[in-house]
Amino acid sequence: xxxxxxxxxxxxxxxxxxxxxxxxxxxxxxxxxxxxxxxxxxxxxxxxxxxxxxxxxxxxxxxxxxxxxxxxxxxxxxxxxxxxxxxxxxxxxxxxxxxxxxxxxxxxxxxxxxxxxxxxxxxxxxxxxxxxxxxxxxxxxxxxxxxxxxxxxxx
Amino acid sequence: xxxxxxxxxxxxxxxxxxxxxxxxxxxxxxxxxxxxxxxxxxxxxxxxxxxxxxxxxxxxxxxxxxxxxxxxxxxxxxxxxxxxxxxxxxxxxxxxxxxxxxxxxxxxxxxxxxxxxxxxxxxxxxxxxxxxxxxxxxxxxxxxxxxxxxxxxxxxxxxxxxxxxxxxxxxxxxxxxxxxxxxxxxxxxxxxxxxxxxxxxxxxxxxxxxxxxxxxxxxxxxxxxxxxxxxxxxxxxxxxxxxxxxxxxxxxxxxxxxxxxxxxxxxxxxxxxxxxxxxxxxxxxxxxxxxxxxxxxxxxxxxxxxxxxxxxxxxxxxxxxxxxxxxxxxxxxxxxxxxxxxxxxxxxxxxxxxxxxxxxxxxxxxxxxxxxxxxxxxxxxxxxxxxxxxxxxxxxxxxxxxxxxxxxxxxxxxxxxxxxxxxxxxxxxxx
Numbered sequence: 001x002x003x004x005x006x007x008x009x010x011x012x013x014x015x016x017x018x019x020x021x022x023x024x025x026x027x028x029x030x031x032x033x034x035x036x037x038x039x040x041x042x043x044x045x046x047x048x049x050x051x052x053x054x055x056x057x058x059x060x061x062x063x064x065x066x067x068x069x070x071x072x073x074x075x076x077x078x079x080x081x082x083x084x085x086x087x088x089x090x091x092x093x094x095x096x097x098x099x100x101x102x103x104x105x106x107x108x109x110x111x112x113x114x115x116x117x118x119x120x121x122x123x124x125x126x127x128x129x130x131x132x133x134x135x136x137x138x139x140x141x142x143x144x145x146x147x148x149x150x151x152x153x154x155x
Numbered sequence: 156x157x158x159x160x161x162x163x164x165x166x167x168x169x170x171x172x173x174x175x176x177x178x179x180x181x182x183x184x185x186x187x188x189x190x191x192x193x194x195x196x197x198x199x200x201x202x203x204x205x206x207x208x209x210x211x212x213x214x215x216x217x218x219x220x221x222x223x224x225x226x227x228x229x230x231x232x233x234x235x236x237x238x239x240x241x242x243x244x245x246x247x248x249x250x251x252x253x254x255x256x257x258x259x260x261x262x263x264x265x266x267x268x269x270x271x272x273x274x275x276x277x278x279x280x281x282x283x284x285x286x287x288x289x290x291x292x293x294x295x296x297x298x299x300x301x302x303x304x305x306x307x308x309x310x311x312x313x314x315x316x317x318x319x320x321x322x323x324x325x326x327x328x329x330x331x332x333x334x335x336x337x338x339x340x341x342x343x344x345x346x347x348x349x350x351x352x353x354x355x356x357x358x359x360x361x362x363x364x365x366x367x368x369x370x371x372x373x374x375x376x377x378x379x380x381x382x383x384x385x386x387x388x389x390x391x392x393x394x395x396x397x398x399x400x401x402x403x404x405x406x407x408x409x410x411x412x413x414x415x416x417x418x419x420x421x422x423x424x425x426x427x428x429x430x431x432x433x434x435x436x437x438x439x440x441x442x443x444x445x446x447x448x449x450x451x452x453x454x455x456x457x458x459x460x461x462x463x464x465x466x467x468x469x470x471x472x473x474x475x476x477x478x479x480x481x482x483x484x485x486x487x488x489x490x491x492x493x494x495x496x497x498x499x500x501x502x503x504x505x506x507x508x509x510x511x512x513x514x515x516x517x518x519x520x521x522x523x524x525x526x527x528x529x530x531x532x533x534x535x536x537x538x539x540x541x542x543x544x545x546x547x548x549x550x551x552x553x554x555x556x557x558x559x560x561x562x563x564x565x566x567x568x569x570x571x572x573x574x575x576x577x578x579x580x581x582x583x584x585x586x
Contacts, residue, residue: 051161052301053161053164053165053301054161054164057164057165057168060168060172060187063187064183064184064187067182067183067186068183071183071186074183074186078190082194089243089301090242090243091198091201091243091300091301093242093243094241094242096201096204097201097242097243100197100200100201101197103197104193104194104197107193108189108190108193111186111189111190111193112186115182115185115186115189116182118182119182120180120182121176121177121180121181121182121184121185124182124185125173125176125177125185128173128185128188128189132192135192135196136196138196138200139156139196139199139200139203140156142199142200142203143156143199143203143305146203146206146207146210146305146307147305147306147307147308149207149210150207150210150211150296150307150308150309
């Protein structure tokens with residue numbers, strides 16, 4: 001299979017699914033327009049400069065409208081897109097990769113559930129920003145520990 | 156840890172949606188921002204875990220030939236790196252040559268290797284520009300995936316071997332004369348034979364057949380042997396004066412002196428009496444090797460003391476004999492009637508009996524007073540205090556030994572050369 005095609009298929013599925021979910025909703029025309037634009041842009045990206053992350057980001061506007069119908073459906077589409085992205089990039093081959101992805105999706109699913117009950121962003125944002133900073137520190141700390149332990153200490 | 160272009164795209168998307176969520180109070184935008192940011196964090200943790208796995212499986216074997224070279228020499232290096240790259244990662248290994256040893260041919264970095272077991276061979280050459288015992292700085296392992304890259308520095312001892320010994324380069328200027336140290340042919344027979352032929356005589360049983368002059372023998376129909384001239388001045392004492400480690404001194408000055416000493420020592424150990432070497436730093440005797448025939452020992456003595464400290468300094472030290480001469484001159488002079496001169500004479504008269512020679516004076520006398528020392532060759536950087544050089548020159552003059560001195564071009568100012576000549580060195584030249 002040509003590189004980038006799985007991601008384009010996932011983009012098509014999510015865009016079409018999102019538009020179909022909005023049938024009967026006033027936002028349906030916008031959803032269809034967003035899906036068409038995303039697919040067109042995705043084809044251009046695939047044709048000129050193949051980039052799976054770009055295809056992943058292109059799908060986000062389509063999913064944005066689906067949140068109004070069902071946050072869990074949005075999460076489902078996101079999960080499909082992320083799985084396709086990881087598969088397409090060769091990062092879903094080992095059991096460890098699958099385990100990491102599983103944990104990530106479970107955490108994101110819980111977050112979708114929590115956010116679905118919120119009508120304003122103030123409190124979630126007050127938690128999200130420090131959590132993101134903490135996550136950055138954890139990642140940098142892990143990277144530093146790996147660098148130091150790898151070579152028996154820096155000299 | 157560095158982010159790739161894709162990761163930067165994700166970061167900007169996360170920040171953009173976060174701002175969108177904040178300004179428009181949009182919960183779905185916040186979800187997308189958190190989803191993208193969470194994806195990056197999850198990928199970063201997975202990447203670091205894999206990088207650690209790759210780092211734990213690396214082994215490096217490095218072979219350098221030759222391991223002992225002169226400054227400026229090229230060392231050929233062969234580094235074998237065995238590495239297991241986990242799925243989804245690519246790795247690149249860079250060997251880090253010693254400081255002051257740039258790569259002159261070949262590549263010290265491997266091409267990018269994908270997932271799997273790899274045996275990477277790096278072949279390159281480095282030019283050793285700095286002297287001393289030099290070691291590799293280690294190995295850098297660059298691991299990357301589609302989102303992140305990380306450089307893992309391996310600086311442990313097992314990644315820095317082998318040690319290359321680089322001797323400083325210097326050229327000892329030969330003196331006028333036949334041999335390395337200005338030996339002269341004597342018109343008399345001595346145990347040491349020179350290169351010149353003094354005379355011919357009839358062959359006598361027991362003569363060395365190698366001394367038979369076959370051309371002359373064929374001409375006259377009987378055997379003639381050559382009588383070689385005697386050789387003088389073949390047993391010098393080489394003194395190497397290393398700079399004070401506590402005083403800043405350019406490394407190239409020290410290397411010039413040590414290089415010249417090594418050059419001279421290599422020539423001297425092949426001589427009939429070996430190499431007599433005295434390594435000093437100021438008035439501190441570091442090493443003394445009389446009649447040494449082992450080049451290894453001589454080189455070790457020269458290279459062992461890289462930055463010696465000078466516990467004994469002999470600024471303004473007055474030699475007892477020189478002080479007595481000053482006192483005699485002062486007492487005989489008409490100016491002794493002045494109060495200052497009279498006071499000085501009293502000081503000399505009281506203190507001269509108590510002046511004891513420094514250990515260095517005694518060491519110089521013993522080293523130069525050995526039987527057969529016919530010349531003194533001093534190599535110095537010409538920096539800092541010169542009192543010990545004056546002591547050496549004085550002792551050589553007392554023992555009627557010809558003294559010469561060599562110093563680097565950078566410090567050989569006309570004033571210093573004139574001053575050193577005044578200390579008793581008949582020849583002062585640049586090494």
